[in-house]
Amino acid sequence: MDALTVAVSANLPVILWGAPGTGKTSAVLALGARLGLPVEVVVGSIREPSDFAGLPVVREGGTWFAPPRWAERLAAAGSGILFLDELTTAPPAVQAAMLRVVLERAVGDLVLPPSVRIVAAANPPAQAADGWELSAPLANRLIHLDWTISAASVAEGFTSGFPGPDPAWAPPPGDAAVARARALVGAFLRVRPELVLSVPDGPARAWPSPRTWELAATAVACTSVPRSARKAPGTSGDPATSGTVGDGGGGFEVRDADVERVRAELVVGAVGEAAGFELLSWLRDLDxxxxxxxxxxxxxxxxxxxxxxxxxxxxxxxxxxxxxxxxxxxxxxxxxxxxxxxxxxxxxxxxxxxxxxxxxxxxxxxxxxxxxxxxxxxxxxx
Structure with a gap:
């Protein structure tokens, strides 16, 4: 949940993988409410390719690919979360139509505002209703997070209520932090050039490519924000009134171990375990x-x-x-x-x-x- 919160705040496209009935949809809706972002839920299995590529209509003597209502609502709001639920129930033709939506925020002839976040959720194909494997091009546009639950957390949730999004999160990184992280990732890839691109032979989730290394660099920048700059969502950043994370004055405590854990979740979710853990180990030893x-x-x-x-x-x-x-x-x-x-x-x-x-x-x-x-x-x- 912490990694999801950081990814959404930094506008990184992310997908949650987990078994049915484990609260993925509820968590995304709660996160949207916490951050004050409208959430548009779109289920691929009940959509056609034209719901993402646009429906061709004649307009002013030309052809216009009209966007669906959910895209118009997000565009009118100026920001929000596009939640692609049950992604593995979307057939290949629908997944192909989603490619421009996830990467370019383009729905037909409408371009969504840059502040619209992309979040998806999926069950493993074997557990999905009439499930399909995620296509490699679509998988390569997302950070993949494993959504797991424990019996203890479920029992605690029934007793005292299920927790919402953790208010301890990192603000979106600045341009300088992103540039520094890109330089670090670039230096790593000079040493390990064979990790720049590794296209899987079959169905896969996270795998390294220039696009996913870009996602990984932003994830590194997100988790490199100084502790004094981390704050709770919706606060002004004033330590006296907002509870800046780690300020010791009633703020939310973020431990370094938590930041490292979130960094690992996001980096591995972007480029896969082999490349991701190698980058994390290299960064840890840089000094x-x-x-x-x-x-x-x-x-x-x-x-x-x-x-x-x-x-x-x-x-x-x-x-x-x-x-x-x-x-x-x-x-x-x-x-x-x-x-x-x-x-x-x-x-x-x-x-x-x-x-x-x-x-x-x-x-x-x-x-x-x-x-x-x-x-x-x-x-x-x-």
């Missing part, structure tokens, strides 16, 4: 220096391993981009010059990206002249 420290102290030690140097420079460029200042941009070139002496190919990659992020009014430091061979090899200067 990277703070970007600001590297920019401030020219003598700050750098990692020895190439993959960590890649990750460090990616984090620094993301930090400089978020800062937007000319001074930090110029100091970053000094760091790239240090790296160029031992790893010119790594420096060239970072230089290419940093050059495109030049702030207005920033002057080129003298270090750039020393990097001329590197910049030429990267195609950044004649």
């Amino acid at each position: 990277l220096p703070d970007p600001e420290t590297l920019l401030t102290d020219p003598a700050a030690p750098l990692p020895d391993r190439i993959d960590r140097v890649h990750a460090v420079l990616g984090s620094v460029v993301a930090h400089v981009t978020a800062d937007g200042g000319a001074d930090s941009w110029q100091r970053a070139w000094t760091l790239i010059g240090r790296v160029a002496k031992c790893a010119p190919d790594v420096a060239a990659s970072a230089a290419r990206l940093l050059a495109t992020r030049r702030p207005k009014g920033a002057t080129l430091p003298a270090t750039v002249l020393e990097l001329a061979p590197i910049l030429r090899s990267a195609g950044l200067m004649p």
